Amino acid sequence: MxxxxxxxxxxxxxxxxxxxxxxxxxxxxxxxxxxxxxxxxxxxxxxxxxxxxxxxxxxxxxxxxxxxxxxxxxxxxxxxxxxxxxxxxxxxxxxxxxxxxxxxxxxxxxxxxxxxxxxxxxxxxxxPMSGLTALVALREVARVQPGQRVLIVGASGGVGVMAIQIARILGAEVTALASSRHHASLAKLGAARCVDYRETPISALQGSFDAILDFSSTLRLAELAHLLTPEGVFIPADPIRNLGDVLRSRRARWLMVDRGDGPRLRELGAWVEAGELVxxxxxxxxxxxxxxxxxxxxxxxxxxxxxxxxxxx
Ligand SMILES: NC(=O)c1ccc[n+]([C@@H]2O[C@H](COP(=O)([O-])OP(=O)(O)OC[C@H]3O[C@@H](n4cnc5c(N)ncnc54)[C@H](OP(=O)(O)O)[C@@H]3O)[C@@H](O)[C@H]2O)c1
Missing domain, CATH: 3.90.180.10 (Medium-chain alcohol dehydrogenases, catalytic domain)
Structure with missing residues (x-):
């Protein structure tokens, strides 16, 4: 073959x-x-x-x-x-x-x-991989609740576009950090607010978030801790790169989705069929x-x- x-x-x-x-x-x-x-x-x-x-x-x-x-x-x-x-x-x-x-x-x-x-x-x-990663990160690791605020970094990428939609399905208010050329598309997927990372780096961003997901794999806890609520969590997509943060702080969480999962994949499929996920x-x-x-x-x-x-x- x-x-x-x-x-x-x-x-x-x-x-x-x-x-x-x-x-x-x-x-x-x-x-x-x-x-x-x-x-x-x-x-x-x-x-x-x-x-x-x-x-x-x-x-x-x-x-x-x-x-x-x-x-x-x-x-x-x-x-x-x-x-x-x-x-x-x-x-x-x-x-x-x-x-x-x-x-x-x-x-x-x-x-x-x-x-x-x-x-x-x-x-x-x-x-499958992108949707499962986003679902596990938001629902099982961050335990996102309706009404909570979520910041998604790298929001225009393969996992990011799933994360915006799943956060919205879970009832969260999503801020997407991505190039401005994609803002209209990301708003259609469910982002309430879009910010261009080239104009507003994370150090200049305003807001308070219950969860920050980094799919750009560029950030460290120290540079975004000021954006987290007292119980807020940081979920780096590359936990090995952020191992020090994950081991030292309860605010940085381990994420590793390394294989398929039939029941959760069926949930993604049901959302697609209900018109909630594209x-x-x-x-x-x-x-x-x-x-x-x-x-x-x-x-x-x-x-x-x-x-x-x-x-x-
Ligand atoms: N832990 C797990 O279980 C797990 C599972 C699956 C994937 N992952 C990881 O998740 C990450 C994302 O995967 P993906 O497939 O979504 O990647 P992708 O499609 O390449 O998306 C990456 C995103 O990051 C943005 N980005 C890159 N550099 C940036 C920077 N310096 N500042 C701001 N944004 C930046 C890109 O925006 P521009 O195009 O505008 O640069 C793009 O939107 C990867 O590191 C992957 O290894 C982890």
Whole structure:
């Protein structure tokens, strides 16, 4: 099968190959024909990270493909819950699973949910990792309550656009920090107030927030503590970079969403079907144009997620 294989001895490290091993599902898994998978700039750096490669080796991660996290596609084998032909969306095990920048993945059924009815699979592929991360950050880590004020930094990115909408669904009042070119779109998603980070850096921002989520992965607790209410919490998207804050202060919280979660994915799907949650696709690239897609995912100024189309739905 075709896929983007990682080979650290070669340059560039990622190459398209057409001779990759075909995944065989184990007990509790199904094989999915991937039609769409998102690309985000961070995962190519993560794929080269020595600690993650060691963990993947220790956990016997299968396959040469080490990129691709969230995807949508068509189930290809019968499982207990899903049957061949079902349209699904999912988020793999970030360390130990097959990766979906390939034509097929084998994946535990528990990491999947039905693709939302009526939503094209290209759009459904942007929900699983981004939506789950935003949902867990807001509801389980920050424990956001109706009427609370939430600041989302990096609000125009793949996770940020989900976080704005889910915070609004949870009843919060959202302030979005993002480039002004996206403010009208972010207001439509539910941001009550939008601020351009180039005009108003975090040090000059006014306000008081019950939760600050940083999806730009640039901030430290010390530079935003003045914006938190006495019980307010800071949730950095990169907890390793902010490990000192997370270990030293109860105000900085650990966030790590590293695999699919069927029940929560179904919640996201229900919100889509109720018209409360939409997918934001920045651009879609054919699988053959993967190099352009990777280059684009590293550029700043996008709104939402870059999608790779591996096959027709
Ligand atoms: N902890 C977890 O469980 C978990 C799970 C998933 C993802 N993540 C992490 O979440 C982060 C966000 O992921 P993503 O996919 O949403 O990334 P993304 O699509 O690249 O979005 C990043 C956002 O940050 C903004 N940004 C970048 N540099 C900035 C700066 N210096 N000041 C202000 N804003 C800046 C970008 O705006 P511009 O384009 O205008 O620059 C963009 O809106 C990544 O670090 C990812 O690794 C964590």
């Amino acid at each position: 075709r896929g983007l294989a990682l080979d650290l001895r070669a340059h560039p490290h990622v190459r398209m190959r057409d001779d990759l091993s075909f995944p065989s599902p184990k007990a509790g898994e199904v094989r999915v024909r991937v039609t769409h998978s998102t690309i985000n700039g961070h995962e190519f750096a993560l794929a080269r990270e020595p600690l993650l490669r060691l963990l993947a080796w220790l956990r016997r991660a299968p396959g040469e493909v080490r990129t691709g996290l969230e995807f949508a596609g068509i189930v290809d084998t019968d499982g207990l819950e899903f049957k061949a032909g079902d349209a699904v969306m999912g988020y793999v095990d970030m360390i130990a699973g097959w990766r979906p920048h390939a034509e097929y993945v084998a994946i535990p059924e528990a990491y999947l949910a039905p693709a939302p009815a009526g939503m094209p699979l290209a759009q459904a592929s942007t929900l 997918s934001v696709v920045s651009e879609t690239f054919a699988f053959g144009d993967w190099e352009q897609a990777v280059a684009r995912s590293h550029e700043r100024g996008r709104l939402g997620r870059t999608v790779l189309e591996l096959a027709n739905a």
